[in-house]
Amino acid sequence: STYHSLLGVVRRRPEVRAGLAGVRVWGVGGAPLPTPLAESFRTTMGRPLLDGYGLTELGNVALATPETPHGCGRPLPGVRLRVRRPDGSAAEPGELGGIEVRSPGLMAGYLREDGSLTPVDPDAWYPTADLGSVDADGTVRVVGRNQAVHRLGFTLYPESLERRAESCGRPVKVLAVEDQRRGSALHFVVADPAGEAPLVWRRRLAEHLAEYEQPNAVHVVDHFPLTANGKPDTRALRAQLGLELEPGEGPGPVRRPGAGH
Template identity: 35%
Template sequence: MSKAWLAHYDPGVPEHADVAQFSSLVQMFEATVARFRDRPAFSSMGRKLPYGGLDEASARLAYHLRWDLKLRAGDRVAIMLPNLLQYPIAFFGVVRAGLVVVNVNPLYTAPELTHQLRDSGAKTIIVLENFCATLQEALRLVEVPNVIVTCIGDELGRTKGMLTNFVVRRVRKIIPPWQISSAHRWRRIVSTRAAVRVPQVEVGSDDAALLQYTGGTTGLAKGAILTHGNVLANALILGTWFAAIGTERGETYLVALPLYHALALICQVIHRFILGGCGVLIANPRDLDGLVAEMQRHRLRSIAGVPSLYQALSQHPGIRKVDFSETAVCCSGGAPLPPAIAEAWRAATGLSIIDGYGLTEVAGVAAMNPFGHRVPRGGIGYPVCSTEIEIRRDDGTPAMPDEPGEIHIRGPQVMRGYYKQPEETARVLDSRGFLATGDIAAMSADGYLTLVDRKKDMAIVSGFNVYPREVDDVLLRHPGIREAAAVAVPDARSGEAIVACVVRGDPELTEAAVIAHARTSLTAYKVPRRVIFLDALPKTPVGKVLRRALRERVLELGSRPQP
């Protein structure tokens, strides 16, 4: 395979990263806390947790899981927490106990939670009290022997923690009634001052560390088995890719994306943790006023987000009061970055966004634009260190330069497979170790990748291929459109037709104006036949539009295009 992309790496970035620095996440954790023990590891709601404090708290949790709850190596532990200090304690506590983390979206409904708990076979769940009512409903249908409950203020110090919990329960009254009689309390497990003996576990790079469930945009979520080696590989690859940022002082970085998602957990936290950084945890990024206020309190060295987050922040009046003088890099992932959003962010902050590409099955990232200051090309960049990418036609043959085809990835970050789904695993992993992603891209002769769309999202209109993302990009250039997503619906005349779903920025915007705007940049068969105005677009927790759900919504509204 020709690796033309290597010539375009930033100076000093090697073809291969040293992904074998640590044998496991356990070894990495112990080496890192010994090195940075007095540095702050995480910050939340004004409270800082040093590396040494994280070491002690996670050791107590690991002891409880192995010796008090009698869990065995390889047992699964679900974590259903937002971005609070409890999350890194829980994650590293589970890993240090030789157990497997199952990340759970705290906003799941009871049926969604039931599926994931049943599919993973979780023996324990660590959950925020706010979501216990949902868990209680799920426990009627699935057995989870152990429940550990924490409250928002549990890691904020005695006085502030008690006040926070009182306000949440008694003043704001945002905790629905629940009753799980056998629940263990987080404070009694983690906050004891007694020293504990950390379990001595034997885990290696090939052992499972995470069951990371996919977003479920194409059906029931599947658990990708990510090993200790997979997780460390992606974190260390990114450390090599961004080595020029410098971490001598222990950088401060913003963690606004949910930690139960691989993008934030692996590509931000574990990557920066190894380097001695301090993550500013944002529990509720939908509270833009609170998020911007927190950004104003810190001099952030790096920021990661999804396009919808950058779009919302660029429109917030307080963003211009944030001190970005030390910000070296803003990264985007989770969904394609429309040029209009990148331009809006640059206009508001003076900063460029480095776009990348990845998915759960590769523990985060597989391609990224270089860090160096270059003229942006509007794509997802080059394959990162230690990673090979092939673009293949439907018949499996290699695509020509600039010819769209399916992305296939091989590297140390590629998952072991889907949990308990050998047929699905065999469908996406070939004999050479390449993962079929279902995403369509074109690779130029110099190895640069431009994402086209999801293979399953592609529409065929009158025999022509239409990629909804191309339509999205055009629609978002209209100043009166806040959000937009195109979907394909059945059509008797053309097989399928494009419908544009739009969230207005200008309340006077009309369907005719949107269609006229699209006609200026799109050939006739790509122009939306109808426009549906919505209050919001359905999205995954990291801001990726759920086109399947959107298509169902359009059909429910009876919005099939008329001849």
């Protein structure tokens, strides 16, 4: 959200860019970096917006650099990362799957209510519950949470759909709602300050999605509500649109992977 706002200011006031010329590195984290934002930032600012991947439990995992600006870069020294299919077998290069990490930065364990510790095995692969891939050159690409939904016989990943849907030019959230007939109904929410009609956005989204991935409904909002740490607040967005909560999105904190910054 910060970088979308920054680009808006620079477009309206080009003279601002000169004052930012001394910035050596632009970095971002906390949620997957949409491709349209990355491309727009490079075009407008003349430098890449470098993405990073990390978790509270593991610390920094992978960071893009000016030399390797794609995706989230490669795993940091001493960190090992692998991608697994649902059946536990190794994913091919570029194939989406569940991300597992081994890192010297792994936490000691989970703190219990009484102050004691539930330790974790420092030598085990840590299942991050994130969805992503590793290219043949080792570049890590994180899509989002590994939360599959089932619709009309297909297994779909809402955050994977979001990444492709954002090729329409605006941020998109995909909210799954239980549907007895379909399994799940998919509500696509577009953040569009100009407020173009949902039908307009439905047509634009259709170009980037397979037939079985098309929205059941399209909503347009000025902007996404944000959590205290600046991430889109899915629970608040569901409440705003009057959509029921998915399991794990009820009241109370939900662990999310943070960027390693």
